[in-house]
Amino acid sequence: MQSISCEVLIIGGGATGAGILFDLSQRGLKVVLVEQNDLGTGTSGRYHGLLHSGARYVVRDPASAKECIDENLILRRIAPHVIEDTGGWFAAFPQDDPNYVPLWLQGCAQAGIKVEPLTPTQALREEPHLNPQVRELYRVPDGACDSWELLHSLVQGAAALGGRTLTYHQVVGIDVREGRVKGAYLLNRHTGEELQVEAQVIVNAAGPWAGEVGKLAGLKIGMSLSKGIMIAMNTRWTNVIINRLDKPGDGDILVPVGTVAVIGTTSVTVDHPDDRSITPKEVSEMLDAGEVMIPDFRMGRALRAWAGVRPLYDPGGAVSTQTHKEAHDEHVAEADDEGRFITRTFTSLDHADQGVEGMLTIVGGKLTTYRQMAEKISDQVCRMFKRENPCRTAETTLPTPEWLHRGKKHHTLPRRLQALEHAATQKPLICECEIVTRTQLEHAIHEGGPGVSLDDLRRDLRVGMGPCQGGFCAYRTAGVLQELTHLSREQAVEALRDFVEERFRGNRPLLWGHQLRQALLDESIYRRSLGLTPNPALEGETKHG
Amino acid sequence: MDDVLIVGAGWAGLTAAAFALEQGAKIRVIAQGIGSPAITPGWISVLDGAQGDLHTALADLVAHFPDHPYALAGIESVTAALQTFEAFSAKIGLPYAGSLAHNHRLISPLGGLQSPAYVPPGYRASAGERPLMVGFRGWRDYYPALSGENHTLIDLDVLNRQWDAPPTEIARSFDYPEVRAHAADQVCAHLNRLKGVSAVGFPAVLGLSHPSEVIADLSQRIGLPVFEVATLPPSVPGTRLFNLSRRYLLDHKVRLQIGHPVIRGLIEGDRVIGVEVAAAGKPERFRAAAVILATGGLYGGGLFSDDRGQVWEPIFGLPVKHEPDRSRWFEGRMMSPASHPIHQAGISVNHQMQPLSTQGEVFAAGLYAAGHVIAYPTGTPSPLETYEGVALATAYRAVQYALGKT
Numbered sequence: 001m002q003s004i005s006c007e008v009l010i011i012g013g014g015a016t017g018a019g020i021l022f023d024l025s026q027r028g029l030k031v032v033l034v035e036q037n038d039l040g041t042g043t044s045g046r047y048h049g050l051l052h053s054g055a056r057y058v059v060r061d062p063a064s065a066k067e068c069i070d071e072n073l074i075l076r077r078i079a080p081h082v083i084e085d086t087g088g089w090f091a092a093f094p095q096d097d098p099n100y101v102p103l104w105l106q107g108c109a110q111a112g113i114k115v116e117p118l119t120p121t122q123a124l125r126e127e128p129h130l131n132p133q134v135r136e137l138y139r140v141p142d143g144a145c146d147s148w149e150l151l152h153s154l155v156q157g158a159a160a161l162g163g164r165t166l167t168y169h170q171v172v173g174i175d176v177r178e179g180r181v182k183g184a185y186l187l188n189r190h191t192g193e194e195l196q197v198e199a200q201v202i203v204n205a206a207g208p209w210a211g212e213v214g215k216l217a218g219l220k221i222g223m224s225l226s227k228g229i230m231i232a233m234n235t236r237w238t239n240v241i242i243n244r245l246d247k248p249g250d251g252d253i254l255v256p257v258g259t260v261a262v263i264g265t266t267s268v269t270v271d272h273p274d275d276r277s278i279t280p281k282e283v284s285e286m287l288d289a290g291e292v293m294i295p296d297f298r299m300g301r302a303l304r305a306w307a308g309v310r311p312l313y314d315p316g317g318a319v320s321t322q323t324h325k326e327a328h329d330e331h332v333a334e335a336d337d338e339g340r341f342i343t344r345t346f347t348s349l350d351h352a353d354q355g356v357e358g359m360l361t362i363v364g365g366k367l368t369t370y371r372q373m374a375e376k377i378s379d380q381v382c383r384m385f386k387r388e389n390p391c392r393t394a395e396t397t398l399p400t401p402e403w404l405h406r407g408k409k410h411h412t413l414p415r416r417l418q419a420l421e422h423a424a425t426q427k428p429l430i431c432e433c434e435i436v437t438r439t440q441l442e443h444a445i446h447e448g449g450p451g452v453s454l455d456d457l458r459r460d461l462r463v464g465m466g467p468c469q470g471g472f473c474a475y476r477t478a479g480v481l482q483e484l485t486h487l488s489r490e491q492a493v494e495a496l497r498d499f500v501e502e503r504f505r506g507n508r509p510l511l512w513g514h515q516l517r518q519a520l521l522d523e524s525i526y527r528r529s530l531g532l533t534p535n536p537a538l539e540g541e542t543k544h545g
Numbered sequence: 546m547d548d549v550l551i552v553g554a555g556w557a558g559l560t561a562a563a564f565a566l567e568q569g570a571k572i573r574v575i576a577q578g579i580g581s582p583a584i585t586p587g588w589i590s591v592l593d594g595a596q597g598d599l600h601t602a603l604a605d606l607v608a609h610f611p612d613h614p615y616a617l618a619g620i621e622s623v624t625a626a627l628q629t630f631e632a633f634s635a636k637i638g639l640p641y642a643g644s645l646a647h648n649h650r651l652i653s654p655l656g657g658l659q660s661p662a663y664v665p666p667g668y669r670a671s672a673g674e675r676p677l678m679v680g681f682r683g684w685r686d687y688y689p690a691l692s693g694e695n696h697t698l699i700d701l702d703v704l705n706r707q708w709d710a711p712p713t714e715i716a717r718s719f720d721y722p723e724v725r726a727h728a729a730d731q732v733c734a735h736l737n738r739l740k741g742v743s744a745v746g747f748p749a750v751l752g753l754s755h756p757s758e759v760i761a762d763l764s765q766r767i768g769l770p771v772f773e774v775a776t777l778p779p780s781v782p783g784t785r786l787f788n789l790s791r792r793y794l795l796d797h798k799v800r801l802q803i804g805h806p807v808i809r810g811l812i813e814g815d816r817v818i819g820v821e822v823a824a825a826g827k828p829e830r831f832r833a834a835a836v837i838l839a840t841g842g843l844y845g846g847g848l849f850s851d852d853r854g855q856v857w858e859p860i861f862g863l864p865v866k867h868e869p870d871r872s873r874w875f876e877g878r879m880m881s882p883a884s885h886p887i888h889q890a891g892i893s894v895n896h897q898m899q900p901l902s903t904q905g906e907v908f909a910a911g912l913y914a915a916g917h918v919i920a921y922p923t924g925t926p927s928p929l930e931t932y933e934g935v936a937l938a939t940a941y942r943a944v945q946y947a948l949g950k951t
């Protein structure tokens with residue numbers, strides 16, 4: 001078994017882990033981050049996309065609101081390239097409780113969030129799709145934040161300082177001897193090989209999986225997992241983020257992201273971090289909520305639905321005294337079904353208490369506050385190494401990922417359109433919906449290296465993510481992949497089948513109307529035109545269920 | 546006033562027109578767009594899964610499922626429809642070949658097998674061959690390496706300009722002898738280096754207007770049988786059928802109005818009297834003694850659905866049978882062995898192809914339905930496996946009753 005060594009091993013390639021990697025690298029520690037999939041495939045890639053102003057929390061969670069606005073202003077300074085300054089509105093509709101408004105205004109004033117009133121007439125001139133029955137509106141400094149770019153900025157910034165990132169490496173074991181952490185065992189998910197990492201300190205930043213990672217070290221970390229769903233509609237209904245000016249509830253925020261608008265979200269307790277199911281009922285409720293803000297909302301085409309799981313800490317009463325604890329999340333603490341008051345917190349734990357020295361865990365929080373979370377836990381790590389290097393992340397501008405400079409940011413539409421229009425020799429468009437050319441595909445296959453999967457290409461290039469749901473481009477992508485990587489025919493067909501199922505899983509909650517028609521066309525293409533058959537290995541399963 | 550007005554120009558609508566023409570009727574076809582032939586492979590699936598004799602398999606199917614469209618139309622309609630269609634296809638210069646004795650065994654683009662009952666020129670029995678699969682370098686819609694062990698890419702002159710040419714565009718170029726000669730030369734050069742190849746497979750783009758001659762010419766130049774493999778839509782074989790049928794029907798005075806959305810059915814008392822078509826200004830009305838609704842299912846556009854799980858038929862407002870719980874519309878996987886329950890959605894009809902009301906009574910005299918707007922009972926083979934067979938059989942049956950021939 002190969003082995004590497006470092007001072008600090010970080011588990012989890014979400015915003016929290018990447019933030020810690022950058023912070024500790026800047027403080028001169030030798031750090032390795034491991035992520036079981038690609039970067040940002042956990043909650044950080046399945047979130048609502050909002051750079052919170054904090055205004056959502058001012059009434060029930062003033063401390064958290066303060067944190068958000070502080071970090072909001074810092075992030076605008078250090079990472080302007082990942083933020084689209086859409087601004088946000090809080091808008092009160094006839095359904096909303098008028099008594100909430102004065103409370104909210106007072107909260108904003110206390111938290112130091114700048115709000116500016118605007119009249120419905122003004123608002124409708126700026127955003128003509130908005131429900132004309134809107135009563136009252138205020139501007140707040142919300143923004144849209146691209147977590148994928150943020151993560152890559154952090155990882156690249158860390159790399160320049162010697163911080164290493166291993167993706168597709170899953171921590172499968174943690175080595176604890178005589179009450180001390182010694183290192184961890186990793187499984188390379190592409191090759192199946194094992195790798196040993198020696199480390200003096202391990203930081204568990206595995207988000208909703210923090211409990212599972214804890215188990216590997218024999219620790220019990222009480223987690224409360226809260227699932228939320230979001231739906232992307234193919235119309236960018238507004239250019240500004242719309243929040244309902246009422247108590248936080250389901251589907252009360254609409255975020256414009258690129259060419260789409262994302263409505264969200266919900267809060268349902270789940271047992272497992274991988275439970276990301278979405279029911280038709282939840283979808284219909286989101287659309288109902290969207291119609292409060294945008295009357296024609298339902299007429300748009302729902303492109304994608306996804307769910308993320310909030311990694312909330314639930315100690316069951318026993319919280320250690322040095323725990324940093326604040327109410328958090330885009331849903332303010334709400335009474336649950338049994339009337340129990342659940343607070344959403346970000347918490348750092350030192351497991352020395354439970355007899356495992358050198359192991360820290362950080363859970364909860366928001367993407368907006370990743371930097372502050374990283375600062376807190378990095379301070380703790382530095383104390384363990386008896387180093388006094390102060391945190392400098394609030395003053396350091398993050399690098400723009402190299403691929404953004406080289407125009408190789410495959411996944412934004414304007415860039416791809418530009419590349420397409422300016423290319424000297426054009427190559428076939430593989431995916432018409434997301435405008436991906438064969439050249440880009442070849443590039444991505446090349447850069448993905450051995451073992452690159454159709455699903456990696458989907459995430460990188462967004463192949464198959466448009467309205468056609470991959471009906472055409474799945475086959476084309478499989479064909480090109482086979483040509484370039486010399487997969488066997490069977491492997492290529494298997495990859496195609498996996499891709500089809502992956503897209504189907506993503507689309508299934510949204511199959512009605514046009515999208516249903518498209519799915520039925522795609523099924524006909526796969527089964528009839530291409531002769532794709534069910535996976536023989538799964539054929540034995542029961543037919544109905 | 547027309548004898549019969551057919552709404553839809555997919556497999557059911559087009560063949561209904563062809564069948565009605567046999568009877569010498571005055572026919573009008575109104576359709577929103579080119580229908581299913583352009584997106585289906587162009588062959589006729591009667592019962593893809595059947596091993597051996599299809600008569601037996603069909604008899605079995607209708608015995609098990611008395612509400613299956615085949616059972617409602619009757620097996621005699623299946624056989625009569627296929628015979629009549631075979632004759633029609635020969636007349637339009639696109640002779641389909643097949644029988645109910647057994648399904649064909651065609652090589653699929655992914656190297657598997659496809660098993661339709663009747664096939665147009667190009668799709669010829671090819672399993673058991675040792676084929677060389679040929680694709681076009683730089684063309685995005687076909688990858689021969691996925692089809693078979695022996696494969697090669699050749700250059701097509703036209704592709705220098707048209708890297709993303711749709712299949713129909715490539716097909717049009719094969720109508721020219723120069724293009725065929727250039728392709729054949731490259732294939733022959735490759736064949737010289739291979740042993741034991743018994744046939745040459747191309748994506749289904751070998752000519753648009755006269756494919757039989759194009760394919761014969763290519764195999765003569767190459768010196769081996771040449772066959773076609775289905776690929777991504779728009780389907781060339783389906784487009785050939787549509788184009789050639791259209792020309793034939795127009796030549797025989799059928800009024801074909803494509804691009805005209807029917808918005809409403811007209812009913813007077815208990816009879817259908819015609820339909821209303823969207824037009825600039827005010828809607829236009831067309832009267833007919835009988836109307837055949839061949840608008841397709843959810844996939845064809847004859848049925849609509851929404852996020853709450855409702856499914857409706859927009860033209861006549863016919864009651865639709867369907868699973869009301871949207872979370873049950875699909876099985877666990879897209880490629881599940883069992884058919885997805887949503888495929889069953891459709892209207893109920895009687896043995897005369899007359900749509901029924903919720904009470905099970907004839908909805909309106911003179912109104913008939915054909916094709917995939919009709920419901921399937923639970924547990925039947927996927928409608929994708931009986932796709933064209935059902936369209937033809939129900940169209941045939943509907944025409945017989947609409948014209949009072951039985």
Ligand SMILES: Cc1cc2nc3c(=O)[nH]c(=O)nc-3n(C[C@H](O)[C@H](O)[C@H](O)COP(=O)(O)OP(=O)(O)OC[C@H]3O[C@@H](n4cnc5c(N)ncnc54)[C@H](O)[C@@H]3O)c2cc1C
Nearest residue numbers: 012014015016036042043044047048050171207228367368
């Ligand atoms: C529905 C929803 C909407 C949200 N919207 C917003 C918003 O608009 N704005 C905002 O600021 N915040 C929002 N949040 C909160 C925010 O997304 C999360 O707080 C944040 O992304 C958490 O990041 P993380 O790095 O802690 O966890 P994650 O992003 O989940 O990262 C953990 C990573 O650890 C990896 N991992 C797990 N186990 C292992 C292992 N054994 N080995 C290796 N790797 C492992 C996982 O693959 C994962 O990538 C939202 C949250 C949800 C659920």
